[in-house]
Amino acid sequence: MKIQIRKSDSILIATILEERFDATCAPDFIVVMKEWLDDNSVQIILDFSHVDFIDSTALGVIIKSFKWLRQADNGNGELALCSVNNKIMSLLQLTRMDRVFPIFSDSQEAIKALAESK
């Protein structure tokens, strides 16, 4: 799975470079997320600007990651989403996960929000 990462202070921004984030690549994502956690990255932004399709398996691994991060750093870890297109937003709304995940219009807005929350 192709993911580009960069850091803004302690915040890790992961841009998913796959057009389809689905059952085929979801197992790879969870391995990478575990590595980030082991590396003490506990504020993570997932940038979906390159993603056009996600399925329920991908949504499941994002939920798993969200739980891991919320438990990390004595409950201070955070996972946010940004640059979600209308299709993916419709799935988040259908599953009500739009009311659970912090979702921002772009990575700059997400970085600002996570930096202020610390």
Added chain:
Amino acid sequence: MSSHESYYLQLIIPSDKEDSRLIGRAVYSFCLHMGFDDVQSYQIELATVEVTHNIVGHAYRNCPDCVIELHAQGLNDRIIFTIIDKGEPAEFAFSSCCPVDPDDAIDALPESSMGLYIITSVMDTVEYEVYEQSNILTMMKYLPKS
């Protein structure tokens, strides 16, 4: 689409989750052609992909040597998908109840089993039957009113 036309699409793919991408892309294009917008087409694509994932994982138990058939029919007012496999019959209940309650504790959020809910929510009707050793799932969605 004129009122006299109907369209038909047939695909046969190996029982591999990666190959469900072929069905997804074809269904998305078919739905756009039939007059659904990009979000509706994505949701219908997603429903068919979720069906194929269930077939691969449950009916065929991840054996990649089997096949999945998809037939899509576009009519004047609706689109109908028939998805056929010859794996183990499914024992599931389609649910229209969202598995996520945003007010629940984070630990209670589901990490799986959302596919059936998505299928039921997106499509207008979903029917499943077993006929002569074939599992046949039929899903219908009305076209948007212009």
